[in-house]
Amino acid sequence: MRFEGKTVVVTGAASGIGRATALKFAAEGARVYAADIDEQGLAALAATTNGSIATARCDVTRTEDIKALMDRAAAETGGIDVVFNNAGAGGDRATIDEIEPAGWDRTMDLLLRSVAFGIRYAVPHMIGRPGAAIVNTSSVAAVGPGYSPTAYAVAKAGVLHLTKCAAADLAKHQIRVNAVQPGFINTNIFTRSLDMPAELEAQAKGAIAMMSQSAQPVARGGQPDDIADAVLFLASDAAGFVTGTSLIVDGGITIGPRHSWDPTMPGMFDALQQMADAGQPA
Structure with a gap:
């Protein structure tokens, strides 16, 4: 029960990594505020617990939604102890020679700007909370080309640098800031970025799992729980001497050729x- 009595905010919590992480925080005693634009998914998440997860519709491309989420969590519990800035999607898939300004801006707003303002609006409610910690979702795409579309990769690289800068800025408040870098995790981020029909999603996720088994040294597909475990470590007192860095959880895909x-x-x-x-x- 590492998070007994703590308030935790998780964005992108209706499915995948966010859902798995929200459930693990709740199982370890936290009062979790799970946010997403998928209200049906949030309702299903909340139904699996005994009231330890509260839900909120939040479009992280709208700073007013982010602020309202953080203000609500703090008002109802007295403050915020942990924030997991996780919401995201595949972003614009165009290459740099074809992408349009609107697609670039949408991707940056969703994947990078949202993290900046998730931090910005949470911090006033985290000051003075012992063990306060922020974890941001970056990606192995941040290490170089070939793992994702260009705009996504650039945004996720920005999240890494933002994490370092935020850790420096917030050291005076004793708030730790770290990032997690997932590899190919079997969630719906791939299928939804391709606008794949729902009836094909299960088949596509099965294909992803099969391909993952031979794409990396750890011969199995990555699962949301793999990332959730890393996030809980970074948010816990066990990582109390860790800030301004990232944890790659990728089955070894970035080891080398x-x-x-x-x-x-x-x-x-x-x-x-x-x-x-x-x-x-x-």
Whole structure:
């Protein structure tokens, strides 16, 4: 019961990583404020607990919604101890030579600006709360191209730098700020970013799970609980000496080129050695 008596705010809580994290915080004693634009999903989430999860419709691209969420949580419980800025989607899929300003701005508003103002409007209610902590959702897409569309990757890289800057700004209030960087987690973020019909989502998620098994050193698909466990650690007193950094939870997909961990895929030097052993000119 690491969060007994604490108030926790989770955005993007109706499904996937947010839902799993809200449930874990509640199971460990927290009073959770779960926010999302998916009111049906929120109602289903709240129904699984005995009143420890309160729900709020919140569009994180609207700063007034974010402020109202934080103000409500604090007014009803006396303050905020933990914020998990998690809400997001795939964003605009266009490449940099084709993206339009509106698509770029929508993606930044959803994935980066929302985190900035999630922090901004939570902090006044977190000052003076022992162990206060903020966790932001970034992504392995922040480490380089190839993991997501460009706008998404840039926004998630921005979340990493924002996390560091916020940790520095909020050190005077003894508020820790960290980020989690998920790899390919089997949620609906992929299917919804493609506007996939609901009847195909289960089939697509099954395909994602199958592909994930061979895409990374840990031979299984990532699950929302994998990220939730990392978030609870970063928000807990066990991480009391950790701030301004990120935790990559990706099954090892960012370790390096495939040949670095897959013995069936020889690298360049392995190939050269094989040629030398065979007596062929390199």
